[in-house]
Amino acid sequence: MKRYLCFMIMIFVLILAGCSHEHQWADATCVEPKTCIECGETEGEALGHQWVEATCTEAKHCSRCGETEGVPLEHDWEEATCTEAKHCRICGYADGDPLGHDWADATHEAPKTCKRCGETEGTVLLYDVPAGFTKEYEFGEFSKFNSNASENGLGGTMIWLNGSYENVSTLDISADLGRKMNAFISVLTDQEGNQWLVQIDLDYYTSIEKYSNLCGHSLCILCEYQGFSGVYEMPAVIVEKIYDMNTGNIIEPEWYASM
Numbered sequence: 001m002k003r004y005l006c007f008m009i010m011i012f013v014l015i016l017a018g019c020s021h022e023h024q025w026a027d028a029t030c031v032e033p034k035t036c037i038e039c040g041e042t043e044g045e046a047l048g049h050q051w052v053e054a055t056c057t058e059a060k061h062c063s064r065c066g067e068t069e070g071v072p073l074e075h076d077w078e079e080a081t082c083t084e085a086k087h088c089r090i091c092g093y094a095d096g097d098p099l100g101h102d103w104a105d106a107t108h109e110a111p112k113t114c115k116r117c118g119e120t121e122g123t124v125l126l127y128d129v130p131a132g133f134t135k136e137y138e139f140g141e142f143s144k145f146n147s148n149a150s151e152n153g154l155g156g157t158m159i160w161l162n163g164s165y166e167n168v169s170t171l172d173i174s175a176d177l178g179r180k181m182n183a184f185i186s187v188l189t190d191q192e193g194n195q196w197l198v199q200i201d202l203d204y205y206t207s208i209e210k211y212s213n214l215c216g217h218s219l220c221i222l223c224e225y226q227g228f229s230g231v232y233e234m235p236a237v238i239v240e241k242i243y244d245m246n247t248g249n250i251i252e253p254e255w256y257a258s259m
């Protein structure tokens with residue numbers, strides 16, 4: 001009987017000890033709830049994976065435990081161009097370098113042009129002014145002509161200018177001449193950025209198109225200095241001949257052709 005009692009007490013102590021042990025909790029993980037490492041008791045739920053979607057270089061994976069699912073996506077390649085390297089349309093990863101332009105030299109008809117993408121640089125190859133073209137003329141040094149001609153006596157001086165103009169307009173001078181006449185005028189900007197009032201033609205019947213076609217071209221203009229225009233506040237000239245360095249053409253006004 002004494003032995004039995006002892007046994008019962010031992011069992012009782014064991015049960016007591018079993019019930020009152022301090023759980024040694026291991027934190028919950030993606031797949032296991034919070035668990036006592038001694039008795040296996042659990043509390044709560046597993047956390048579940050924190051999935052990060054697959055990218056070109058990484059498979060879908062859990063940001064907490066690193067578990068993966070499937071394989072990385074493949075790069076979706078966009079082939080290299082002149083200015084962009086071969087690169088992935090999804091992640092932008094670049095492989096290698098841009099191809100660089102494949103330039104064809106400028107010609108008289110086309111500027112320097114990439115044979116691959118058509119990009120252009122600069123202008124068409126200009127023609128040189130023919131030798132002797134300016135021989136009878138003096139260079140139109142702006143500072144010399146940018147004053148009143150009647151004072152400096154330069155009116156009628158034959159000069160040449162290099163530059164370009166952006167548009168041509170007509171000036172009705174019928175009232176002055178007593179018959180139907182237009183003057184074509186334009187503002188030429190020379191290589192130093194100075195502006196000259198250029199009177200191109202006096203013929204009402206000449207197409208303005210001929211001179212409009214020269215807009216934006218590099219021109220060498222032979223002309224006669226008319227004096228300083230107080231109205232336009234720039235030196236005025238009348239065109240004798242235009243050499244178009246873009247086309248190599250020489251344009252001559254048809255002076256009073258229909259008179």
Ligand SMILES: [Zn+2]
Binds near residue numbers: 021024036039041
């Ligand atoms: Zn426990």
Ligand SMILES: [Zn+2]
Binds near residue numbers: 031048050062066067
């Ligand atoms: Zn996980």
Ligand SMILES: [Zn+2]
Binds near residue numbers: 057076088089093
């Ligand atoms: Zn990619």
Ligand SMILES: [Zn+2]
Binds near residue numbers: 082083102118
């Ligand atoms: Zn190119």
